[in-house]
Amino acid sequence: MKSVTRWPLSAVLFATTAIALVSSVVATAARQGQVSAPNAAGGPAQPSADRHGPIANGIYAVLREGPTREEVDHEKAPHFAVYYDYKYIDSDPKPAPKYVALDSSSFVPLVLARPPEIKGEYRGHPMLSLAMAPEHVKLLESYTRAHLGGSLAIVIDQEIITISKIRSVIADGEVQISRCTDNACQILRIKLMK
Numbered sequence: 001m002k003s004v005t006r007w008p009l010s011a012v013l014f015a016t017t018a019i020a021l022v023s024s025v026v027a028t029a030a031r032q033g034q035v036s037a038p039n040a041a042g043g044p045a046q047p048s049a050d051r052h053g054p055i056a057n058g059i060y061a062v063l064r065e066g067p068t069r070e071e072v073d074h075e076k077a078p079h080f081a082v083y084y085d086y087k088y089i090d091s092d093p094k095p096a097p098k099y100v101a102l103d104s105s106s107f108v109p110l111v112l113a114r115p116p117e118i119k120g121e122y123r124g125h126p127m128l129s130l131a132m133a134p135e136h137v138k139l140l141e142s143y144t145r146a147h148l149g150g151s152l153a154i155v156i157d158q159e160i161i162t163i164s165k166i167r168s169v170i171a172d173g174e175v176q177i178s179r180c181t182d183n184a185c186q187i188l189r190i191k192l193m194k
Contacts, residue, residue: 055080055155057110059143060102062151062163072101080104084160088184090125100160102153108143110156111136113173116189122178128185130175137173144170156191
């Protein structure tokens with residue numbers, strides 16, 4: 001005969017209250033833009049996790065830059081505060097590291113049509129060429145159109161790789177990362193091939 005476990009009423013009430021509390025916290029976080037569901041309407045993807053949690057590889061709009069996390073965390077829009085140390089960019093001297101608030105309400109996932117290629121040169125340094133997957137080309141075009149004149153950040157493995165000013169709409173899905181240090185393009189290429 002199978003034994004039946006009887007739980008005291010207090011344990012059942014505690015479990016029910018805990019489930020209700022977790023549901024309330026998740027609902028509040030979703031309303032504040034700290035967690036979100038996939039965008040079924042076909043708009044830009046929604047990063048998963050809270051505003052200080054994991055960041056998906058992708059292209060994000062830059063909301064604010066500052067020397068401290070506290071300064072960029074004053075941004076009212078949903079965002080991630082990310083440390084940027086310029087380690088993949090060739091610049092002499094390197095600018096001082098800073099914190100950057102990235103828009104967490106939408107981004108363009110970094111999904112590629114083909115392996116990234118190191119080709120060409122920009123001021124004597126290699127450039128990394130990325131071709132977005134066909135299903136993300138129009139998304140990148142509309143994203144760069146919406147943020148024209150602003151700045152975007154390319155994030156790979158939780159790190160800002162580069163920040164660039166959006167000077168024109170990227171309609172062909174081709175993205176160039178220039179000013180890589182000699183081995184940085186190779187490191188980024190390997191990271192993107194995972």
